[in-house]
Amino acid sequence: MDRLTAEHRSWNMSRIKGRDTGPERKVRSLLHRLGFRFSLRRRDLPGRPDIVLPRYEQRFSCMAVFGTAIRNARTPSYRRRDRNSGLRN
Numbered sequence: 605m606d607r608l609t610a611e612h613r614s615w616n617m618s619r620i621k622g623r624d625t626g627p628e629r630k631v632r633s634l635l636h637r638l639g640f641r642f643s644l645r646r647r648d649l650p651g652r653p654d655i656v657l658p659r660y661e662q663r664f665s666c667m668a669v670f671g672t673a674i675r676n677a678r679t680p681s682y683r684r685r686d687r688n689s690g691l692r693n
Contacts, residue, residue, distance in 0.1 A: 628654050628666035 606613065623645065632655060635642055643656040646663075653663035 623654070625666065631655060631664065631666055 646656045654666045655664040
């Protein structure tokens, strides 16, 4: 099923960064503008969350979505039909 060899896939994945991704930076910027204090990548918590709000005991993991998944996404024809019929009523 996979078009790439294991070595090439490993090479590709080694170049994908796991921290300071676009979505993570946007969330941090928003939290900072709203006046929240936060910690980054606390290793003492399970799962190593990206952003931790210690005062509120909240933690976030920001997942980056690859752009190709969004660009190539299509609504199935049966859903388009259902969605369009709902808008007309």
